[in-house]
Amino acid sequence: MTATATSFGARLLGPQRRNLWFWVFVGPFAIGLGLFTYVPLVWSVYLSFFDAHNTVSPKATDFVGLGNYGAMLADDAFLASLGTFLLFTVFIVPATYVVSLALALMVNRLRFAQAFFRSVFFLPTACSYVVAALIWKLSIFNGVRFGLANTVLGLFGADQTGWLSTTDPPWYWLVIVTVRLWLQAGFYMILFLAGLQRISPQLYEAAAVDGARPGWQVFRYITFPQLRATSVAVVLLLVINAFQAFDEFYNLLSDARGYPPYARPPLVYLYYTALGQEQNLGLGSAGAVILALIIAVATVVQARWFGLGRKGED
Numbered sequence: 001m002t003a004t005a006t007s008f009g010a011r012l013l014g015p016q017r018r019n020l021w022f023w024v025f026v027g028p029f030a031i032g033l034g035l036f037t038y039v040p041l042v043w044s045v046y047l048s049f050f051d052a053h054n055t056v057s058p059k060a061t062d063f064v065g066l067g068n069y070g071a072m073l074a075d076d077a078f079l080a081s082l083g084t085f086l087l088f089t090v091f092i093v094p095a096t097y098v099v100s101l102a103l104a105l106m107v108n109r110l111r112f113a114q115a116f117f118r119s120v121f122f123l124p125t126a127c128s129y130v131v132a133a134l135i136w137k138l139s140i141f142n143g144v145r146f147g148l149a150n151t152v153l154g155l156f157g158a159d160q161t162g163w164l165s166t167t168d169p170p171w172y173w174l175v176i177v178t179v180r181l182w183l184q185a186g187f188y189m190i191l192f193l194a195g196l197q198r199i200s201p202q203l204y205e206a207a208a209v210d211g212a213r214p215g216w217q218v219f220r221y222i223t224f225p226q227l228r229a230t231s232v233a234v235v236l237l238l239v240i241n242a243f244q245a246f247d248e249f250y251n252l253l254s255d256a257r258g259y260p261p262y263a264r265p266p267l268v269y270l271y272y273t274a275l276g277q278e279q280n281l282g283l284g285s286a287g288a289v290i291l292a293l294i295i296a297v298a299t300v301v302q303a304r305w306f307g308l309g310r311k312g313e314d
Helices: 002-013 020-047 067-073 076-109 114-126 129-140 148-155 172-197 201-209 216-226 228-243 247-253 266-275 281-306
Strands: none
Touching (some): 067 076, 067 281, 076 114, 076 266, 114 172, 129 148, 129 172, 172 228, 172 247, 216 228, 228 281, 247 266, 266 281
């Protein structure tokens, strides 16, 4: 046993202990990743097969098999939360894609101060979702006349609007989408910028020789096709991030009375299921596993549809 352990340690460290410093720097991160990410994931899957009320260590007699999964799939509130996600995706994915691509095209054309504007547009990415949501809620879209949006509307003689409490029309979507758009557009702009800078200038020179007009024609036939791989990656990331929406919804719509019955994305619903009054961790874990499977399937389908990673793809 000692010889086996010694042999394993020698292989782990490599010849002449060349891998020692690699494990010194990577080891703590790997341990933290295992303890705080993979262990909870595995335990969540385990809990999903038990009737785990107010406990994270259910008894063997509490085993319910796929009962929690059936209950979640038959729960109208959970299905409605998936509908909220789909609606949010319809709003945020195209909006972020168009805005980030437009910013990347503008910054890429600058002949001076490009680094400054790139940093300015990227800066909101460093802002906390919670802080940004509170700014949107308390300062910009405050439902009283002191809010910036209502102040601007008042200049044109329009009535005050309760942005987060009005459901007909549902103005709260404007608040939710704009805060997420402001937070993430700069990040995807950087991805598009990297894609734009990979395009060979010779393609544009050849297009000019062939008589292509600068502007829309060059963008349609040269720039946009060359951004295909970047576009696929951006769309995949946007959809996955939309599935994980929680902070902006919770901090914008919840108050001292709780969370309203509308606009509940899956993570908000699962939060109240697992940590609400019933503390049904088994049911919440089953919902989390279902959500993870939906994300995985959606990602694979999109990747296959767009041909991501196929042979010859840049």
